[in-house]
Amino acid sequence: MTLTAVNSTKNSESMQNQELFVYNTKNLNLWYGDHHALKNINLGIKEKDVTAIIGPSGCGKSTYIKTLNRMIDLVPGVKTNGTIEYRERDIFSKNFLVEELRTRVGMVFQKPNPFPKSIYENIAFGLKIHGIKNKQIINETVEKSLRGAALWDEVKDRLHEPAYGLSGGQQQRLCIARCLALEPDVILMDEPTSALDPVSTLKVEELIQELKEKYSIIIVTHNMQQAARISDKTAFFLNGEVVEFDATDTIFNSPADSRTDDYISGRFG
């Protein structure tokens, strides 16, 4: 395998032997103080896949997704060992600035969290912190991002009104648009629909289907039907361990591990 092949474009099909991972987690352990929250995680997450992470409360799925863009750093007293490679670069390395990582990897949170600013300013925020001041570029990006998040038609006439005036589902799509403005490579979603009603949930799910054309998506979800509907691959977490990671069809139809079977058939969790 030559270097040029490794660096070749995303759509290259010359990579039959070496799978192209956006994220490769190797022997990751994480502790909150004395609590061993993630145990020896090994996961290779493929580009342009929708990867769902499922598991009961407290299984470490949220912790894991927050580690992927190092939001976990904000929690005091967290220790990790092992590595997570993002496109073959160790995210814990000193040479990989956390600001760069979070620019390349967007995140959508459990509760919609737009800034108390206008819809327009919410999208422009990301550009402004990265030093983009050109009005025209910002205007175009705002429109493009809102279109990308299937929100443009609903808000185009009130871009300068407060984002808090939007419904919960619209706010969450605004948060997705805010991510898209930075042209991320990966989008992490931490239970993005858990605070939404069924109709808004459906819209976000449809949006995820569209987004997977361009982005790699990793989604933590409580809702197993959701994982089955939208994901290509599913990882089942239990007590801080990955019990099973496979194609979503396999996980839901013929899981290899009996615990996975118990969980998806609703016997616990």
Next chain:
Amino acid sequence: MENTTRVKSEEMIGRIDGRLMKNKVIKGIFLTATAFTSIILIVLLYRIISQGAPYLSWDFFQNFASRRPEQAGIKAAVIGTLWMMSVVIPTAAILGVGTAIYLEEYAKKNALTRWIQMNISNLAGVPSVVFGLLGLTIFVRVFGFGNSVLAAGFTMALLVLPVVIVASQEAIRAVPNELKEASFGLGATKWQTIYRVVLPYAIPGIATGSILAFSRAIGETAPLIVVGIPTFVAFLPSGYLDSFTALPMQIYNWTSRPQVDFHNLAAAGIIILLGVLILMNSVAVWIRNRYQAR
């Protein structure tokens, strides 16, 4: 057997009258407390206004201190207070908000931080005379500012600093974590998050708390006496190292004169002081409403 332990709804309904009675009594106690406070306030205001209002005239604002009550005015004190506040507000705001940001956003939550935190809270309760003594030692003597605007302004800034810090910390702590996460999640640095997310959200709280603290600096007398601010002043300061007098000093001086006319002048001075305080509190309310409108 179970019937003996089961609660009886008839019995409970029978108690409703007693509970409602208690409800009424409690409400009455709170109402009395409020009425008591209001009445005292009204009496106080009535006395001061009826005593001082006749003395409020254009001349009162225009004249300096005088031995003759009919010629005495409050000009030096009003202007002096403004000079002093022009030192107090920026000094206390910059130091106070800076400290609050550091403690809330940067400092590790360890024993040292908690110790500093506890001392700041305690400082808020230290008598103002003690701050006067500190100001006398450091600003008047060591730095050689004399009994100037700068010495008094710095002393008052120190006096209100703990309140500004605590109020700002509370405002900063009230910023929802989700908003900070949103900012960090987009690759913002800590300073960008503070500047663009934390401060805009916290400013109404910071401003309200700080302005109430600044009002205290306008009304305090003790530190000014200790720092050696004169009371009989017939000139305006032309620089920060000049001597001056302030509103509470002037009022204090007039009340300690034997002549009744001077007591009435003091009442007029108090009306002015109250006016300034109301003005500042209005600014606090205005800032809060303005920022919350978004």
